[in-house]
Amino acid sequence: MANLMSAFARILQQRNHFSRLLLSILCVFSLLFSCGCGTKDSRTQISVWSWEPSMKRLAEEFELNNPDVHVTVKDTSGYNNLNSAIQDGYGMPDIVQLEYFALPQYAVSGQLLDITDRVKNTRTFYTPGTWSSVQLGGRVYGLPMDSGPMAWFYNDDVFKQAGVDATKIHTWEDYRQAARKLKDIGVYIAADSGDASFYNAMIWLAGGHPFMTSHDGKTVTVRLSKDKGTEEFTKFWQSMIDEGLIDIRTTTWSQRWKNGVGAGKIASVFSGAWMPSLLLENVPGTAGLWKVTNVPTMHGEKRNAEMGGSSLSVLKSSRKPEAAMRFVNFVCHDMRGIRTRVNG
Template sequence: MVDTRKMIAFAGSVAMLAGVAACGNSNSAGGGDQTSGDAQQEITVWAWEPTLKDVAKKFEAKYPNIKVNLQNVGTNIDEYTQLTNALEAGNGAPDVAQIEYYALPEYAIKKQLKELSGFGAKDYADYYTPGTWAQVQFAGGIYGLPMDSGPMAFFYNKEVFDKAGVDATQIKTWDDYYEAAKKIRALGDKYYITNDAGDAGMYEAMTWLAGGQPFSTSDDGTTITVNLTGDKGSTAFQAFWQKMISEGLIDTKTAGWTDDWNRGLSDGTIASLFSGAWMPANLVGGAPTAAGKWRVAPMPTPDGETANAELGGSSLAVIEGGEKTEAAWKFIDFANHDREGVTTRVDGGAFPADNETMKDSAWLGQTTIKKDGEDVDYFSGQKYNEVLAEGAKNVLTGYQVSPYGVAERAAYLDTVGGAFTGQETMQQGVQKWQDKIIQIGKDQGFTVKQ
């Protein structure tokens, strides 16, 4: 991301809910925090980001008295389920956790994350891009350090698009995309312009892209307004995506991040993706045989006007209640602020959250992606970071996530899922989703309006 980008203004939702207590971290050793001298400690880090493996090695070289026990307990919701269970039980939680920006408010509200201003994080504002920095702050506190970001982009298989007679660089509007989808489909029964078997993050990002504001949270974090069924951006995406589904233009059977999905990306039967800027490393890892066939373009928008949204992006946060907070802070500071740590992650394929990298001419001019230490020319010489960095500048301001995003997104497939199997429409499913979101909020002690 760059420091000129427009970006999200998160709600200041950190009021502590009645009946929610902070939970301790049983992974901590007794006797206080010791990170100087010869005292040996081990911190447990829960994260799925693969570049952290190399970061941990370099961190241990710099801080030989701190060992990092890096554990991948699952991605996003899988990790959050285990983290929530451990926090509620009062034992088994890690010292550090990777938490996506959309999920951070939920843990900050419950006072389960360490506020980091006292460690010096308050002086880091100029280091990070404005959007990522905004997403780790709540009610004057800082609850994580930005690790990466995910401005959206249109990733497409140029070989397949050429075969269908479509110039993807000329797809500017959702109508353009619809017309292209019909041509891709005409290549044969196996070919689809994209897949979607039910992805809440995708729904919210596309709503954001369309200028939507379906969630609004009060400054004190106690009141949330939910309007998925009436918000202009939300309803626009519902209508667009339902049209694509009804005409059989989307692969609704293949779920993302599965072996079938990777095969579709490899052989071109899934011909494009709307995804975050972190996608290049995943493409080269999951669909290596398609190297040279894929390209990146800006996102199409409802009317062709320049706009963008975020899809994904994570922070590293220190869990509250532990006795190794100084060591935990040193790790997240090294991984997300120290140049050695940041460069290690970016060189490994992570999309940056800092201003220095986003301005770097070598990074902007990059044409290859690292895979197992080797450079892969996946986008056939395209300077793909230039496209992604430009997309970061165009992210619309003002979008708010709900203050209980983990539970909200977990309810998506159970409510909207029927739209992808033909049992109901997107509009019917979203109504059920909204009803569920409202009930979740009330159950958690929020005042919910619609």
């Protein structure tokens, strides 16, 4: 009997030890769980969709000066993505980068926040052209980020291999002769798979006026086949394509295009003045090889056009418009943010 009681006592002792061990483990888990809950980010969360290479760095600098706000940057581009998010009603950013030609389309459909009263003292900070580009009907729907006066960016190393001095190219015929020499070494002077913004800019450069509006703005007339500038550029560019001097299979900004530019198989690009930072971002291996000069015109006229340029806008659906506007101001109006973008 004594032996039985002794064995029973040992079992109880072991069970009590196990219970204390289990309780200790539970306490540790409870402590860890409570600590995890305590680290929840209480900052105001805003999201930005932008293709600007310096945007993530801008977000970091903004957060240093605005510790109550956290900015998530996604390099989402392409208006199809934005349109899908708007149509689905979820997954939309608070802030979106829009090219000037696209901004009115989203403003007129009621997707953008009217910030007119928030930016009354910023109008004179911008050039008249960029400021007018963020307005519709006298109301402001974004702040200008940049402008797009056209320039010709070219890989000087590749041009030299072909025996071409790009600084001496002033006319379309000069450009054609250079393209032929580049073709002889297996290089395209440019790629164009049908980019409408490029075509529009080049028509502008040629002095074309294919679009007309009525005085009340309700009627738009498109005269692509009857406008002199449009006809002249179209004829020239088609002749370049027919001669096999333009890569028509490669879409600008596609991976194929980046690979072609990086390998020196596509030697130049007509673009807005915003191009350098994007070249550094997308084809860093060619840094130092590129130069820039004026875009050649039909007869060497001193003329230019604009291509691109963009703004930052706050979507009307944003639940944090105040924090979003603080970030837009930092990027587009605060000299600290502007310096960061200029420095790449």
